[in-house]
Amino acid sequence: MMQLRRVRDIEYQLLPGADRQTTDIVIERNGMITVRPPKKMTPEQVDETVLSKRMWIYRNLVEWRDLNATRVAREWVSGESFLYLGSHYRLQLVVEQDEPLKLKDGRFCLLRSVVESGGREAAHQAFEDFYREKGLPRIKKRAAYFAPKVGVAMNSVQLKELGYRWGACLTNGDLHFHWKCLMAPLTIIDYIIVHELCHLRHRNHSDAFWNEVDKVLPDYRERKDWLKVRGAELDL
Ligand SMILES: [Zn+2]
Known part of the structure; x- marks a missing residue:
């Protein structure tokens, strides 16, 4: 047991x-x-x-x-586990379901036909779509919560493929976040959001910038370290 x-x-x-x-x-x-x-x-x-x-x-x-x-190809078989908001969920291939991928009863249920017809790429895409779709409202909500604390007004929030970066702050005030952020625990997502919001005030990593981050998240160092050490795990 x-x-x-x-x-x-x-x-x-x-x-x-x-x-x-x-x-x-x-x-x-x-x-x-x-x-x-x-x-x-x-x-x-x-x-x-x-x-x-x-x-x-x-x-x-x-x-x-x-x-x-080095084990490049993930085995898209039932029993593999995948991350969402810091928790692992086992994968289960299902024959019938109204969406390609669903989180149900503590499992990621992936339509078997997705894997059978599109292989690894299609399965990967189903996960990416899931993170983008379920993740965006969450990220927006947290960004709206933290923006007044940082004392900034933000523009739109979008999830993107950002390569090795977790977030980006554009000159027009738009905030972009990597869709892979959704695999991280909420405390880490909050750190990534606050980090980018603080860039609306300081477009660098100066002491003044870290001071801003510290004001909102006094334990930011711990979260930053987590991301440095474990960020590579947040991948499909
Ligand atoms: Zn930065």
Whole structure:
């Protein structure tokens, strides 16, 4: 029996306790984190242990990511997991459904015919469309929430393919965000949004700029570090 738990930005599968003193933390082949604690530990104590090991976990996730980077073609089969707002969801291929891709009952349900007729490319596109469509209203809402806090008026908000950048601030006040942002946890999305909003005041990364970011998100360094270390995982 497994239980999915989350402590801060780390999501892990809690396995039944074992007859021993130490906690086993493993990055599985699919990138999932599994934790087998000593029998007597409460789930809250396991959370604490996981949290104390988080730098090790981050490092190993990066390593896992590097090892898997060469595995170019993702296997578009049921059981693979995909990210949305920082959580992993298993993929399930379904025969019938009114949209190509849906998040339903904790699973990403992808129409089998999409994969059969268009292969990997079509499946990739279905995910990108999903992130764009479901993500835009979310990003707009958060940007509208943070704009007054930064003290700026923004123009339109759009999701784009931005290559290696997470966001861009145009001279006319338009904000562009990479659709891949939608794979990140909400706290990280907020950081990306605030970062771009602050660029409406300072079009550089000067101390004055970071001061603005700090005023709105005093813990921005932690979020920025997360993006630096784990941003590469936000990919299809
Ligand atoms: Zn910037």
